[in-house]
Amino acid sequence: MKYIKFAMAIGIFFLWSCHSDKLQKEVASNSFTYKHIVVIGFDGLSPDGLKHAETPNFDRLITEGASTMQARAVLPTSSSTNWASMIMGAGPEQHGILSNSWERDNFVLPTVVQNEPYLFPTIFSHIRKANPNAEIGTIYHWDGFGRLFEKSAVSYDINGDSEDETEALASAYIKDKNPDFTFIHFDHVDHAGHEFGHGTKEYYESVAKADELLGKLISTIESSQLAKETLVIVSSDHGGIGKGHGGASLAEIEIPFILWGPHVKKGYHIKYPVYQYDNAATVAYGFGLKLPIACIGKPVLEAFEGNEISDDYAIIERQPAPIIKPEAVLSKVAGGLFVNEATVSIESIASEGIIRFTIDGSMPKSTSGIYTEPFKVSSNTVIKAGIFKNGVLISSISDAYFRIREEKKKKPVGYKLFYLKDLKELPSVLGLEPDAIGTCFEFTSDEVAEPIKSNTVVVFSSKLIIDNEDDYRFSTRSDDGSKLFIDGKEVVNNDGDHGIKEKSGKIHLKPGTYNINVHWFNGGGDGWLDVYYANSQFTRQILPTSMLAL
Template identity: 45%
Template sequence: MLSKVLCVLSSVTLLMTACTKSSEEKPSGIEHVIVIGVDGLSPDGIQKAETPNLDSMIANGSVKWNVRSVLTSSSSQNWASMIMGAGPEQHGIINNDWEMDDHTMPPIVEEADGRFPTIFSILHKNKPEAEIGVVYHWDGFGRLFQKNAVNYDKRFSTEDSTAADFINYIKAKKPVLGFVHFDHVDHAGHHGGHGSPEYYEAVTKADSLIGKILDGIKAAGMEDKTLVIVWADHGGIGYGHGGATPQEAEIAGIFYGKDIKKGYKIEQQVYTYDLAATIAFALGIQQPYACIGRPVKPVFEGFLEPENLWLGEKRIASPVIYPERKLYEQAGGLYVDQTATVKIETKAENSVTRYTTDGSEPDSTSAVYKNPFNVDKTTVVKAKSFDREGRESLLETAYFRMVKSGSGNGLNTSFYQGKNLEKLPEFATLKKGKSWTSAEFHISRDQLNAILEKDNASFALQFEGFIRIDKPGKYLFATQSDDGSKLYIYGKEVVDNDGNHGVTEATGSIELTAGKHPIKVEYYNNGGGFWLDAFYKGPGLPKQLIPADKLFVK
């Protein structure tokens, strides 16, 4: 009997060994890799827009929903990291202003043209006869790779012409590596806002172009030998990107085609620079030692997740506090002469949501949310979900601000038209435009668009007034802005958040007595999306938007 058991165990072991490939092997039969890069394509966009082609690729392929980008979450450094298999620290492309003849950080290793090696140059060196082609919508992509490493290099002004040319190229040349870049989704994010109907329509358009490329691969007779990868450089929040939030710095990676597992969700952590490593692995070539990317092996049949994979604590879905966040607007809202109704929706299955209204973080002893409730004064609502296995969600926060009309609240706000601003201007040198009273440190996009010069979104604002402090002590102030901002109290700079950037937070502290104190925020926008929020935190006060009822015109 024992011999039979040993025989069975031996047979199972042999079968498992035969089905699992060693780490030294490569996937079998992949002769072509097609990468479809969509600038600004977020996981939210794929999940909420009409995307039948992407949905089919995910159902019949493998997906990682939270591939982490490099920071900042902007285009140049992320497209570079994708094709170079390394981060900004290695390749030296640290921002969108990088140029071959104008940069501060040299690559840690460079080729003859001064660039860090790319997957195109690595493939060309290993397989000189390999057909390699790149077609791109954003002209900035063309400055990131070695021109002598590719056989085909074309740039087009629209997503349709980009797709049409790439499909013709696939049919004519059947490339070993083909890379296409689309830019229109990012444009929609900047114009209409991430999560807007315009943004989702652009994602649907990208999906239709992806479907045409898949048809082109089939028409070329390559379908049974091709790995298709869909990737992005960043997501977005509000009208921009560049910050360090999951919405901006996480993208979806989709693998489809030859030797790819079907309906598989990748467990290992994946980073944007793992793309080049995965292409190299699929094609059986070795990356230079200077590259830090690792191939996403478990997407391929016969390969397992890493043995040393550590997943940490798993989070459950976060609850939603209504009115929920929209674009840049924080959850909650400003209520003039009104009370607010707080509604919380639990998203995680088999869980309860607990909340607080005193600014503390909810725990297992906090109140359980059951029904909507009203608040009649400025309140910070925080909520977390907890499931039966003891797992928690991330914290959700909403800021409900109440103010009574006729109480002298507000800020004097002045507009200044700018031109190609790259930092806060000397306001005395600019012509002052319209002025108005703002309830808070807040920018109305519709209001600004109505007074901006045509085709010139460069402007500056000054907010001036008084902040009432109820308890003396040390106060932390913060601005979150796209682009630059500074906060002053008594004319003293407390927060310096200047310069061109996506929504970024900067902080500073100051001791204040009880009473009113003069406060000023200066803000500018260089172009594209714009936003400003100002926060404070002090004795007995959780960090929150500086509320309208604490701000006064005089």
């Protein structure tokens, strides 16, 4: 009996092995290869930017190629982490580049494999290994990109001073050298996101500028007679929310992914998931190469002619989420602080479906109330809304935080503001004279009267009123670092130089009054802070002024 079972196991293993080998060969081989591949990356370019800006050249590539606006960056949505994932075909768990502070001599998580000391191998080194005589160029606007790859693997390595110079250098290189592989990085869209905010006129203007640069590069490829043998991939490292990025919202994590060239399906909408690390794998596929086992990226086979991909898990096609008004502006969430009562309205910009919503902070369901007209709230309320069709949610969820205060309520939060230098984490301000002092209703940077400059620290303080014994979870959502203390005990540590990021901590509290302090700093740009709480009775909501006292 044991022999029969063993023989059956051997037979099954043999069949599986044959099938596995066949799959590997199918993935590794293709009926064509490209002579040239050009990857063009725009730092901070979001699908929203392409939707609202004037982008005839992006539109052309989408019409003539294959694309998705729902590719996903890796977490955290920081630049170094995602550019590394793009060129390494691996995620941060493999390459260990967890933030913009990463350096080869300054890291927390070591790479799982390395080609050069402390560096996960990149697509540049794989191409060089396969073809020692390959012409490989990197032209990048952000100098930080230059530390993410093996210098020995590239033939041409230059950091442009501006987006226009970067394009000019790249175009000249393509004309002069007809390179096998060219990687071009632009940084100006991200600059606009940080300075003016995603979704602003200035941000969309920067996307229009990106379109102009893209058009020049495509023109160079075509005029150099390379287009018939060239694959072009256009993508981004992350999107953004407000004036930052680094978090896990769809606005930050979703990125465009566009392929254009011979053998690419025309006008094709990619149906299956694409991830940041699939970029390198797709380049390898285009050159007929196979990435090492340590890589997790997969080529986007679906985008190429002759490849019909099908399984049960296509990307969920979402309608736009409802807009709860007053709507979110930059990093400020929808809702707001109102006197006595607030009027809530919800707008749909979806092409189909109905709005269902809740007023207790729970997720909307097919049985939740249908929105028909504006309504009023007179107490602290968390509203969530989504678009439903035939009982199925077909959008992402919108949320809004309405807080109500009495008309005679005095501002219960005091703050001290300090203008300092070279901040990468929260400093001690003991013994320092504040540059300004003030009061506000809530723990938020939005109520600080003075300008939030680069290298600003604000220390907020108030009394926290607790009516019911419970486990309370507090969180700070900030850009850059923040900490929250209750009676001197650190409850939340969200410190560090980062974009919008939320961290939480839990503490058991009995009825009474407690000292509560929030320390926050802004290293660069405008920054942001707000504070949330939740317990067994209340869903996560902004810590309201009604729970605070002088």
